[in-house]
Amino acid sequence: MLLRRLALTSRAVAAEPGRRAKTELLADCLRELGPAEAPSAVALLSGESQRLRTGLGPAALRELPPPAADPVLGVRETERVLEAIAAVHGTGARAERHRLLAGLFERATEVEQSFLRAVLVGDLRQGALDAVVADAVARAAGVAAATVRRALMFRGSARAVAEAALTGGEPALATFRLEVGRPVRPMLAASAPDVGAALEHLPGPAALEWKLDGIRVQVHRDGGDVGVFTRSLDDITARVPEVVEAALALPVRSAVLDGEAIALGPDGRPRPFQETAARTAARRDPERLRAEVPLSPHFFDLLHRDGEDLVDRPGRERWAALAGAVPAGLRVARTETGDREEALAFFRATLARGHEGVLVKDPAAGYRAGRRGAGWIKVKPRHTLDLVVLAAEWGSGRRQGFLSNLHLGARAGGEPGLGPWVMLGKTFKGLTDETLARQTEALLAREVERDAWTVRVRPELVVEIAFDGVQRSPRYPAGLALRFARVVRYRPDKSAAEADTVATVREIAAAEGTAATDGVAATDGTAAAEGLPERTPRRTPDRDIPSDD
Numbered sequence: 001m002l003l004r005r006l007a008l009t010s011r012a013v014a015a016e017p018g019r020r021a022k023t024e025l026l027a028d029c030l031r032e033l034g035p036a037e038a039p040s041a042v043a044l045l046s047g048e049s050q051r052l053r054t055g056l057g058p059a060a061l062r063e064l065p066p067p068a069a070d071p072v073l074g075v076r077e078t079e080r081v082l083e084a085i086a087a088v089h090g091t092g093a094r095a096e097r098h099r100l101l102a103g104l105f106e107r108a109t110e111v112e113q114s115f116l117r118a119v120l121v122g123d124l125r126q127g128a129l130d131a132v133v134a135d136a137v138a139r140a141a142g143v144a145a146a147t148v149r150r151a152l153m154f155r156g157s158a159r160a161v162a163e164a165a166l167t168g169g170e171p172a173l174a175t176f177r178l179e180v181g182r183p184v185r186p187m188l189a190a191s192a193p194d195v196g197a198a199l200e201h202l203p204g205p206a207a208l209e210w211k212l213d214g215i216r217v218q219v220h221r222d223g224g225d226v227g228v229f230t231r232s233l234d235d236i237t238a239r240v241p242e243v244v245e246a247a248l249a250l251p252v253r254s255a256v257l258d259g260e261a262i263a264l265g266p267d268g269r270p271r272p273f274q275e276t277a278a279r280t281a282a283r284r285d286p287e288r289l290r291a292e293v294p295l296s297p298h299f300f301d302l303l304h305r306d307g308e309d310l311v312d313r314p315g316r317e318r319w320a321a322l323a324g325a326v327p328a329g330l331r332v333a334r335t336e337t338g339d340r341e342e343a344l345a346f347f348r349a350t351l352a353r354g355h356e357g358v359l360v361k362d363p364a365a366g367y368r369a370g371r372r373g374a375g376w377i378k379v380k381p382r383h384t385l386d387l388v389v390l391a392a393e394w395g396s397g398r399r400q401g402f403l404s405n406l407h408l409g410a411r412a413g414g415e416p417g418l419g420p421w422v423m424l425g426k427t428f429k430g431l432t433d434e435t436l437a438r439q440t441e442a443l444l445a446r447e448v449e450r451d452a453w454t455v456r457v458r459p460e461l462v463v464e465i466a467f468d469g470v471q472r473s474p475r476y477p478a479g480l481a482l483r484f485a486r487v488v489r490y491r492p493d494k495s496a497a498e499a500d501t502v503a504t505v506r507e508i509a510a511a512e513g514t515a516a517t518d519g520v521a522a523t524d525g526t527a528a529a530e531g532l533p534e535r536t537p538r539r540t541p542d543r544d545i546p547s548d549d
Contacts, residue, residue, distance in 0.1 A: 009026065081100060082120075142169070181222055184311075189359055195379050209358060261280070263296070301315075388411075412501070470483065
């Protein structure tokens with residue numbers, strides 16, 4: 001099948017607000033492709049090809065051949081070229097990658113080029129990505145969606161799971177199990193505005209844990225072999241020798257642990273997140289980095305021990321097994337209570353130690369990898385949201401020449417009259433000079449249109465935003481705006497599909513006693529569609545303000 005069919009399907013899925021309709025569109029396309037090509041389509045649609053590590057940054061997409069007039073590219077052919085680009089290493093690698101990329105783009109039509117750019121720089125604007133694609137694979141293969149999701153949890157690769165589902169059905173999917181040494185997709189946490197709200201989501205007493213502002217690590221040990229993987233399943237074993245040593249010191253033959261690695265100061269309080277992140281990102285001598293910024297692993301879950309898989313066991317049983325395998329100094333602090341005041345006291349004590357909040361967990365819940373639900377709920381002392389950048393305005397003063405003032409949007413989450421993105425305000429605070437330079441390059445690579453001072457972009461970049469509260473605002477479509485928003489950090493480990501929804505913002509507003517005004521329904525991610533006047537709007541220039549970082 002031609003790539004054009006897939007690109008048009010992706011575009012149609014992005015325009016469709018309903019999840020069921022999205023699933024049907026994708027399933028129809030996968031049926032047409034058949035078992036031979038559908039796995040390649042799934043790799044492209046799910047964003048898996050972007051994880052091929054092609055070595056191509058946003059700058060590589062700026063100067064490429066003009067689009068072809070007629071479609072000739074095939075789906076499998078396209079995936080092969082991307083695989084070839086990712087396989088290029090050594091002397092002259094950059095030039096060879098660009099040669100292969102140019103050859104691909106010169107054969108792609110306009111709609112295909114647009115699709116390829118989205119694939120290469122991040123996630124496609126089509127909704128819940130892996131979740132929707134998994135449901136579409138299940139529909140196309142005639143198997144249960146839960147079976148596909150479970151296989152995806154263990155295998156990690158949407159392509160491999162699609163191939164198994166479409167060629168072997170349920171029996172083939174049943175062969176996917178937890179394998180020591182192969183990372184599983186991590187369980188994720190939903191958000192709540194406060195501890196009380198989190199407790200209300202659970203049927204009984206809850207377990208509360210420290211929420212560490214570190215790097216999520218999944219540690220696999222098989223005898224003397226240890227592998228350490230990040231939230232996005234990247235192998236960072238060689239960069240974290242202290243985590244490897246901690247795993248080898250445990251009294252087990254094999255284990256799969258979930259936890260955080262964090263840099264702590266001499267007083268035991270967390271060092272800035274950037275220092276922890278630098279340890280896992282840097283490729284310099286790990287022992288030298290260890291001496292400068294040592295990491296401390298802290299584990300909160302055990303998925304396997306000595307030949308026994310624990311993922312389906314209730315949390316309370318997994319944690320008991322964890323306590324039997326990992327000393328207290330390497331475990332995240334936890335307490336269990338159903339009393340609101342006790343929970344609040346634990347929350348306050350956690351903050352006093354410098355940690356960013358707590359996780360409220362259901363002791364009866366199994367480990368549901370790759371999904372958010374009421375089983376785990378995160379609570380932070382300050383309001384923070386993971387939002388998507390919809391547009392940015394050119395800066396002034398010392399920020400002249402940089403894209404600075406960010407337009408922030410949440411996912412509509414299926415709310416009628418909104419969508420797919422709901423603007424909640426703007427911010428230029430918290431941006432260092434380095435961040436300004438990086439975000440300008442990244443945003444220009446995603447540009448879709450511009451006027452004299454605003455560049456509108458594909459909603460792909462996720463940024464963590466801190467704010468003081470929510471206020472009523474007739475200017476924005478949800479009737480709400482963030483107060484004193486500032487950038488905490490960009491989240492390259494998150495896709496746009498993982499951004500927070502406007503429903504979460506409404507929960508925060510309700511907790512504060514803030515009622516929304518009637519907003520103007522948005523039809524796309526542009527400022528004009530978000531309740532802003534059609535005439536030239538008044539611009540508020542960004543001033544030189546000290547960084548909040």
